[in-house]
Amino acid sequence: MKARHKRFGFIVLGLAILAVAATLVLKALEGNLSYFFSPTEVTEGKAPADHVFRLGGMVEEGSVQRARGDLTVNFVVTDHHKTIKVAYSGILPDLFEEGQGVIAQGRLGPDGTFVAEEVLAKHDENYMPPEVAHAMKAGEQARMQGTLAEQKL
Amino acid sequence: MQHRLLNWFRYSSPATFYPLAGRIAQVSWLVAIVLIGVGLYMSFFVAPTDYKQGDGYRIIFVHVPASWMSMFLYLVMAGWSAIGLVFNTRLSHMMSQALAPTGAMFAFVSLWTGAFWGKPMWGTWWVWDARITSELILLFLYLGYMALLGAIDDRRRADRAGAILLLVGVINIPIIYFSVKWWNTLHQGATVKMSGETSMDETMLWTMLIMSVGFWAYSIATAMMRVRSIMLEREHDTQWVRNLIGAKA
Numbered sequence: 001m002k003a004r005h006k007r008f009g010f011i012v013l014g015l016a017i018l019a020v021a022a023t024l025v026l027k028a029l030e031g032n033l034s035y036f037f038s039p040t041e042v043t044e045g046k047a048p049a050d051h052v053f054r055l056g057g058m059v060e061e062g063s064v065q066r067a068r069g070d071l072t073v074n075f076v077v078t079d080h081h082k083t084i085k086v087a088y089s090g091i092l093p094d095l096f097e098e099g100q101g102v103i104a105q106g107r108l109g110p111d112g113t114f115v116a117e118e119v120l121a122k123h124d125e126n127y128m129p130p131e132v133a134h135a136m137k138a139g140e141q142a143r144m145q146g147t148l149a150e151q152k153l
Numbered sequence: 154m155q156h157r158l159l160n161w162f163r164y165s166s167p168a169t170f171y172p173l174a175g176r177i178a179q180v181s182w183l184v185a186i187v188l189i190g191v192g193l194y195m196s197f198f199v200a201p202t203d204y205k206q207g208d209g210y211r212i213i214f215v216h217v218p219a220s221w222m223s224m225f226l227y228l229v230m231a232g233w234s235a236i237g238l239v240f241n242t243r244l245s246h247m248m249s250q251a252l253a254p255t256g257a258m259f260a261f262v263s264l265w266t267g268a269f270w271g272k273p274m275w276g277t278w279w280v281w282d283a284r285i286t287s288e289l290i291l292l293f294l295y296l297g298y299m300a301l302l303g304a305i306d307d308r309r310r311a312d313r314a315g316a317i318l319l320l321v322g323v324i325n326i327p328i329i330y331f332s333v334k335w336w337n338t339l340h341q342g343a344t345v346k347m348s349g350e351t352s353m354d355e356t357m358l359w360t361m362l363i364m365s366v367g368f369w370a371y372s373i374a375t376a377m378m379r380v381r382s383i384m385l386e387r388e389h390d391t392q393w394v395r396n397l398i399g400a401k402a
Contacts, residue, residue, distance in 0.1 A: 008239045015320065022324045026335075034337040035282040056337060093276030095205065103339055120276045123205060125344040126352040127213070133204030 036103050039082040047108070055084060055114050056103040056122065064098055077102060077114070088116040095121035165242050167384040168393035174377040174384075181374035188367030195360040212270045213357075217344075218365040220263040222372060223291060224326050226256035230298075231323045234316030244380075246312035247387065249319065250302060251380035255372050257295035263288060275339060283332035284340035287325055294322040308387060 026033070036056030037047040047053045055077055063076035072089045075098075086104055096102060101122035106115045128136075164170045196214035203210040230249040237245030267285065268278045279285065298315050305311035333342045345351050351358055388394050 004239050004241070011235055011238060011320065015323070018321060018324050022328075026328070033283050033335075035280065035339055036337050038337070093274065095274050096276075118277075120280070120339060121274060122339055123274060123341055124352075125341045127203050127206075127210060127344065127357050128354045129201035130204040132354065 038079045039077055039084045040079055042084055042108070042114075043082045049108060052105060052107050052117070054103055054105045055086070055116075056101070057084075059096070059098050059100055059102050061098045077104065085113045086116055086119075087113055088119050090117075090119070092119055093121040095123055162242075165244050167244055167247070167388055168391075170244060171381060171384055171393075171397070174381050178374050178377035178381070181370045181377065185367050185370035185374055188363055188370060192360060192364035192367050195356075195363065200357045200360045201354060206274055209270070209273050212266050214360055214364050216263060216266040216270060217361055218368045219259045219266065220288065221365060222368045223256055223259035223263050223288070224329060226252050226259065226372060227291060227294070227319070227326060228323070230256065231319045234319045237312065238316050238320075243387075244384075246316065247380050247383045248376070249298075249315065250312075251376045251383055252372070253295055253299050253302075254379070255375045257292060257299065259368070259372075260288065260292040260295055264292060277339075280339050282338040282340055283336045284329065284338045287329040287332055290325055291322075291329060294318070294325065298322075 036054035039055070039057050041047060042055060047055070057077040057079045060076040060078045060083060063074075065074045067073070070089065071091065072087070073092065074085065074087050076083050077086055078084075086106075087109075088104065088106075096119065101124065103120045103122050104114060104116035105118040105120075109115050164173060192214065196211055200211065200214070202208055230252050233245045233248040233252075236242065237249070264285070267288075271280075272278050298318055301318055302311045302315045305314060332338060333340055344353050345358070345361075353361075385394055385397075
C-alpha cells in the first residue's frame, strides 16, 4: 500500500464518517429545521400553543375578507386537508392572493384563530408567460367540464 | 508506463501549466463576455413576462446561475483539495486557492439578488429558512477558507489545513441543494430538476442556461488569471520563473 493510497483511504473514510454524523444530526433536528407548520400539523397539536410560530399553506379561494377603513384582513389557510382561520392587520405582499401560498407568523388565539404579526407570500417554482398560464387554465376548465359531462352521461 | 505517467502529469507542473493557463483564460474571457452579453440581452428583452411575478422575476437569470456556480465551484475546490492531499501536487492546492474568491463572490451575489427578489415577492429581505441559511454558511466557508490560508505562513501547512476545511464543508452542499425538499421552507422548490420535467417556459430556460455557461466561462477565466499570479508568487525563487522574467526583461 503506497502512502497516497493510504491518504486517499483516510479522505474517503473521513467523508463517510462526516456524512453519517451529518445524517444523524439532521435526523435529530428533523422538524426543527422546518420554517413553518401546515394547518394539519397545527390541528394535530404539533405547533407550540404558547408562543410564536409560523403557519404555511394556501389562501383558500373566496375566504379573504377585508375590513373597511383599516388594514385588517381575515382569511383561511388550507393545505387541502385542514384549515386555519387567520387574522392580520398590516400591509400584505404583492403576491398575496387567493389560491396562493402564504406563510404567516404569529400565535394561536383562544378561539383557534391564528393572529398573524407578519404575512409573507410563498410562490411556487413555475415560471411561464401569462398567455400560457391563461391557456393552461382554460384547458384545465375544459377538461373539468369534459369529466363533468361524462359523469352526467 | 513511464511515458504515460509523464503525459498524465505533464500539466501538473506550474512551469508547463503557466502558459496554458494564459491561453485558457483568454478563450474563457471571450466566451464569458459573449455569452453573458447575449444572456443579459435575452434576460431583459427576449424572455417573456411571468404570469404571476411580472417583470420582477427577471432577477432569476442572475440569481439561479450564481447560486449554481457558488455550489459547483465549492465542489471543484473540494475535488482539487482531495487530489492535492492524495498526490501531494502543488498545483491542485493553487487551483483551490484561485477559485475561492470567485466562489465567494457568487455566493454573495446569490444571497444579495435573493434579498432583492425576496422583498417585493415574499415581502421580506431575509428569513432564516433552511435554504437561505445554508447558502449563508457556504459564503462563510469560502471566507473562512481564504482567511485560514492567509493566517498560516507555512504554505504546505496552510494548503493542508485549507483542504481539510473544504472537505469537511462539502457536507453543506447536499444540504443546500435538497433543503427545499427535506424541510418546509419559504424558498420554493427547484425549477430545474435533476430528474423530471422543468417547470419553466423554454425561452426563460434557455436564457438561464446561457447565463450559466457564461458564468462558467467567467469562473474559469478569473481562476486561470489568479492561478498564474499564485504560481509566480509561490515559485518566485525557482528557475522557470526567473527564466520567464528574464525573457520578458
